[in-house]
Amino acid sequence: MVNVALIAHDKKKLDLVMFVKEWKNVFSQCKLYATKTTGSVLKDKVGLEIQTFESGPLGGDLQIGALAVSGKIDFVLFLRDPLTAQPHEPDVSAVLRICDVHNIPLATNLATAEALVLEIEKKFTNK
Numbered sequence: 032m033v034n035v036a037l038i039a040h041d042k043k044k045l046d047l048v049m050f051v052k053e054w055k056n057v058f059s060q061c062k063l064y065a066t067k068t069t070g071s072v073l074k075d076k077v078g079l080e081i082q083t084f085e086s087g088p089l090g091g092d093l094q095i096g097a098l099a100v101s102g103k104i105d106f107v108l109f110l111r112d113p114l115t116a117q118p119h120e121p122d123v124s125a126v127l128r129i130c131d132v133h134n135i136p137l138a139t140n141l142a143t144a145e146a147l148v149l150e151i152e153k154k155f156t157n158k
């Protein structure tokens with residue numbers, strides 16, 4: 032099983048929805064985790080099963096970070112809003128940092144997200 036964490040800041044949620052829709056065949060074969068609002072938007076708009084945690088500003092990023100520390104996340108797709116200050120910026124940085132500490136593939140924009148999804152797809156098709 033491939034475990035993927037999906038997180039998007041508010042101005043990036045639509046981008047994430049479009050992206051996950053486009054790659055639904057791949058994401059539907061993964062175990063998905065998300066912060067609260069991201070997860071509920073994805074469930075609603077794409078119809079995938081997702082385990083959700085708290086909202087990012089309430090500690091959800093840290094919960095996903097903790098999963099990553101435990102080795103339970105294989106890929107992180109985190110569409111940050113680089114143009115808006117976030118009250119929980121330290122939590123956002125913590126997720127990025129922990130991905131680097133544990134060498135977990137992390138995409139923070141759609142171009143890299145696509146490269147990651149192609150990599151995940153390979154795992155399913157044994158390419």
Ligand SMILES: O=C(CO)COP(=O)(O)O
Nearest residue numbers: 066067068069086087088
């Ligand atoms: O703020 C977030 C990530 O830092 C995302 O949280 P939500 O998915 O609850 O909006």
